[in-house]
Amino acid sequence: MSGQRLFKELAIVLIVALLLLYFILAAQFESLTQPFIVLLEIPIDIAGALLLVKLWGGTINIITMIGLIVMSGVIINDSILKVDTINNLRKEGMGLKEAIYTGGSRRLKPIVMVAMASLVSTAPILFSSGIGSELQRPMALALIGGMSLGTFVSLFFIPLAYWYIYRKSDKILYIRSSVNRN
Template sequence: SLNLFGAEYRTADNEVVHITLGGEWELTLEVFRDLGIAMAGAIFLVYFVLVAQFASFREPLIIMATIPLSLIGVLPGFMFLGYATGLYFNATSMIGVIALAGIAVNNSIILLEYLNSLKQTGLSLEEALIEAGTTRFRPILLTTVTTMLGSLTIANDPVWAGLAYAIVFGLGVSSVLTLIVFPVVFYMIKGRDWDAGDSQSKVGKK
């Protein structure tokens, strides 16, 4: 039987021979394992920083729900890039994915901060979500484009090309999908709180 970690053969004398993959392949597996642990640590660190910033355990979850969206851009992007140029997902690409855990949340933070300010205006949740999306679209677009262009400056480097393209693919797709997914997640998690606060503000005005 053959797998990623080696192979097992049975000889004519019914003896079992184990063959393990070593060298560069073994090193690659160890690097990806360590980077996977680093990514998990980065996600937890981002969460606790957001908890401290917003003084809430739920709002950071709304923000971090957009992190997986970057993978929707990274994986197909490298599949296409691999067929086109021979550059496949590698260790530096994984570093780029870890960086995306901290970069991709910026757009959600922009939207959440603005929504929290709109809550005091008495707008309904639907109106506030539309207002936040339209008003903050330009800052999100400019932030995304400048980050992508900055990353492309190292795309010609054979060592750091994987990192650059991971950020470009991941951030490009996640920024677009954030404008769709974030309002849905916010509505599901904070909808009742918003309606309750809106009702109290109307009672106070009366």
């Protein structure tokens, strides 16, 4: 099987996987917009990972793709938990901004701990010189680049995107509740 054909098949599998992930997230969040908030992170993180691979002089190959898949799974999990925490706080009656701040502070430590554990455990692969190290280095670069950028995106961009999408509906709810009180 040629390399180009393999990449085409991998691209098709990736598209199908993203569609399935969207539908699963839509069912989980009971929303059609919230999965986009979470999935918006994937292209940003992949771009960061591929940039680091290229800057370090690595090659983009199947091993790099495996690193991207692993990185995407961890980062997406962080974002899902963050959005779910914000949703739960809003269901409890908390306002949009307060739910975002509280959800962010509750998820900060777990997100940073997972990122640091991943980065620290992957870093030695970059500097190893044993058998197979040339094959493992692009995967480590993809993981480190994606996890570094992905942690930043999970902590700051995901809440910002959530606020941007729901800011108008929160104002409408606030106006309705103040009218009902009077």
